Amino acid sequence: MKIAIIGAGYVGTTTAAAFAHHGHEVFVADNNQEKIKAFQRLKVPFYEDGLEEALKEFIQKNLLSFTTDIKQIIQGCEVIFLAVGTPSLTTGEADLSYIKEAAKEIGRYMNDYKVIVIKSTVPVGTVNYVQEVIQDELKARKSNIPFDTVSNPEFLREGKAMEDAIDPERIVIGSDSERAETIMRTIYKEFRCPNIMCTSPKNAEMIKYASNSFLAAKISFMNELARLCDVLGVDVAEVSKGMGLDSRIGHQFLQAGIGYGGSCFPKDTKALAQIALQRNLSLGIVEAVCAVNETQAQWFLEKAENALGSFSGKQITVLGLTFKPDTDDIREASSLKIIDYLVKKKALISVFDPKGMEHVKKLFPGISYKTDPLQALTNADAAIIATEWKQFTELDWKSAKKVMAQPYIFDGRNSLDPEVMKNLGYVYMGVGRPPL
Numbered sequence: 196m197k198i199a200i201i202g203a204g205y206v207g208t209t210t211a212a213a214f215a216h217h218g219h220e221v222f223v224a225d226n227n228q229e230k231i232k233a234f235q236r237l238k239v240p241f242y243e244d245g246l247e248e249a250l251k252e253f254i255q256k257n258l259l260s261f262t263t264d265i266k267q268i269i270q271g272c273e274v275i276f277l278a279v280g281t282p283s284l285t286t287g288e289a290d291l292s293y294i295k296e297a298a299k300e301i302g303r304y305m306n307d308y309k310v311i312v313i314k315s316t317v318p319v320g321t322v323n324y325v326q327e328v329i330q331d332e333l334k335a336r337k338s339n340i341p342f343d344t345v346s347n348p349e350f351l352r353e354g355k356a357m358e359d360a361i362d363p364e365r366i367v368i369g370s371d372s373e374r375a376e377t378i379m380r381t382i383y384k385e386f387r388c389p390n391i392m393c394t395s396p397k398n399a400e401m402i403k404y405a406s407n408s409f410l411a412a413k414i415s416f417m418n419e420l421a422r423l424c425d426v427l428g429v430d431v432a433e434v435s436k437g438m439g440l441d442s443r444i445g446h447q448f449l450q451a452g453i454g455y456g457g458s459c460f461p462k463d464t465k466a467l468a469q470i471a472l473q474r475n476l477s478l479g480i481v482e483a484v485c486a487v488n489e490t491q492a493q494w495f496l497e498k499a500e501n502a503l504g505s506f507s508g509k510q511i512t513v514l515g516l517t518f519k520p521d522t523d524d525i526r527e528a529s530s531l532k533i534i535d536y537l538v539k540k541k542a543l544i545s546v547f548d549p550k551g552m553e554h555v556k557k558l559f560p561g562i563s564y565k566t567d568p569l570q571a572l573t574n575a576d577a578a579i580i581a582t583e584w585k586q587f588t589e590l591d592w593k594s595a596k597k598v599m600a601q602p603y604i605f606d607g608r609n610s611l612d613p614e615v616m617k618n619l620g621y622v623y624m625g626v627g628r629p630p631l
């Protein structure tokens with residue numbers, strides 16, 4: 196089937212690669228010319244493992260192409276996916292202006308029956324809103340071309356985007372139209388996904404926000420608990436291990452740390468809380484999830500500062516800048532809060548990250564960017580681990596100790612073994628872990 200995708204970001208491009216992988220012919224459009232030029236030169240302008248190779252393969256097989264000509268792909272395809280951004284407004288609400296703009300273009304250019312699929316994460320009711328925007332454009336053209344609007348939220352994780360998109364655990368299709376549902380089932384036929392759920396558009400939209408907020412709640416629950424464990428001399432990592440053995444709870448998303456980041460959890464939890472407030476409801480749990488996350492890095496930094504005496508004038512190394520390993524994405528990364536705090540405290544800051552340094556340089560040009568972990572740790576009074584890259588978990592910490600000025604390790608991701616670190620002579624502090 197010929198599929199158009201509007202928005203060549205993380206989601207649009209990995210979705211495109213997954214559709215091409217399953218034999219569809221995919222056309223991706225973006226209004227950012229630089230981005231499209233990069234894809235046309237077979238260069239992915241962000242880091243996602245396996246994506247560049249996949250895009251090259253499908254472009255060469257003529258299954259995939261990139262363009263700025265949105266009109267052409269709207270007219271050439273029966274199904275159009277919207278994968279544009281829905282960032283937070285200052286109020287926490289989702290900004291639907293990119294969705295609106297793309298919907299207007301569809302209404303302006305569509306020539307025959309279309310299925311418009313919203314893959315972006317959007318508030319409940321957006322499928323209806325898109326329908327109205329397109330309808331208004333058609334009315335202005337004095338046209339009554341039929342079309343359907345569908346919700347098909349995306350659940351991929353950055354860093355594992357390709358495997359998640361090609362082989363998803365679940366596919367949610369929110370449609371009120373039998374014709375559109377049949378087309379959607381045809382698109383996903385080759386995916387052999389065991390869990391294809393068809394429901395209403397509103398239900399599908401809510402499933403996405405509810406899923407992200409629930410995962411974020413698991414993390415904030417453990418992060419809040421870590422603060423109590425810290426006072427009680429209990430190891431939160433052992434607690435989460437014990438909890439996870441109950442299959443009703445499970446091990447995933449129970450790792451305490453310095454807070455969740457990325458382009459999704461912070462924005463989607465805030466948006467869900469805001470959607471409720473607009474209906475005069477307050478979602479106390481979701482609001483608390485956000486509040487714990489806002490303060491978690493600060494809580495950890497104050498403890499670290501206390502342990503070290505002061506950050507002022509000290510050489511502090513931040514290991515890891517991205518919001519999680521295996522990505523170059525620094526959106527809402529905890530490392531940014533850490534650097535900000537250290538700058539205010541007049542620390543001397545060195546950093547290293549395998550993929551995220553170029554982006555952080557634009558925000559903090561005045562700190563020292565190093566080429567490897569050992570160089571970053573040279574003469575350090577303390578290291579703060581903000582992202583659990585394997586370059587840090589597998590580092591030769593024995594050699595690292597020799598180059599550091601003082602042996603303080605503040606592990607914001609509980610990624611190292613406290614006993615091993617103690618035996619190497621480090622003063623180790625994790626999140627909610629008692630000192631040995």
Ligand SMILES: NC(=O)c1ccc[n+]([C@@H]2O[C@H](COP(=O)([O-])OP(=O)(O)OC[C@H]3O[C@@H](n4cnc5c(N)ncnc54)[C@H](O)[C@@H]3O)[C@@H](O)[C@H]2O)c1
Pocket residue numbers: 201202203204205206207224225226227230265278279280281293294296297314315316317349350351352353458459
């Ligand atoms: N990043 C993720 O891991 C992830 C996972 C699941 C869902 N989502 C959701 O998917 C959506 C997209 O996320 P993303 O991370 O891919 O965003 P992104 O910012 O990486 O990409 C969005 C792209 O849309 C383009 N765009 C905006 N308006 C346009 C228009 N009118 N015409 C053509 N192109 C336009 C932008 O130039 C940009 O390239 C968001 O709603 C997000 O919440 C993201």
Ligand SMILES: O=c1ccn([C@@H]2O[C@H](COP(=O)(O)OP(=O)(O)O[C@H]3O[C@H](CO)[C@@H](O)[C@H](O)[C@H]3O)[C@@H](O)[C@H]2O)c(=O)[nH]1
Pocket residue numbers: 316349350351352353354407410414447448449450451452453454455456457458459460518519
């Ligand atoms: O036990 C855990 C698990 C994760 N995190 C943090 O949570 C954040 C998000 O991690 P993850 O969910 O792996 O990354 P994303 O790529 O943001 O993916 C989430 O957000 C996407 C966008 O909506 C969804 O599609 C995915 O299903 C959802 O997992 C990161 O900062 C992690 O460090 C923790 O602190 N503790």
